[in-house]
Amino acid sequence: MRLRIQLTGWDRRTLTLTDTPRPDCPLCDGHGGRGYDYGDHEGEYAGTEWDPCSCWDETRRRNLLRLPRIPRRRRGDRDPWSNEPPF
Numbered sequence: 001m002r003l004r005i006q007l008t009g010w011d012r013r014t015l016t017l018t019d020t021p022r023p024d025c026p027l028c029d030g031h032g033g034r035g036y037d038y039g040d041h042e043g044e045y046a047g048t049e050w051d052p053c054s055c056w057d058e059t060r061r062r063n064l065l066r067l068p069r070i071p072r073r074r075r076g077d078r079d080p081w082s083n084e085p086p087f
C-alpha cells in the first residue's frame with residue numbers, strides 16, 4: 001500500500017490521502033487494473049470496462065483537509081495571490 005496525496009472535487013477542493021497501485025504488481029503491472037473493451041449486441045464498440053486490481057483499494061481514502069474556496073476576483077480588488085507590495 002502506497003499512499004498518495006490527491007486533490008479531489010471540483011467545487012469543494014479536498015486534499016485526500018489515497019491508496020495507489022503497487023508499481024511492481026504482477027497482475028496489473030502497476031497500472032492499478034485492466035481495461036478491456038466491450039461491444040454492444042451488434043458487436044460495435046460500446047465502451048471500455050475498467051477492472052481495478054486487488055493490489056490497491058481505490059476506496060481507501062481519507063480526507064485530510066478541505067481547502068477554502070478561492071473567492072472570485074471582483075473588479076477593483078487586488079489580486080490576493082499577488083506578491084506585489086501594497087503602495
Ligand SMILES: [Zn+2]
Pocket residue numbers: 021022025026027028029030032033053054055056
Ligand atoms: Zn495490481
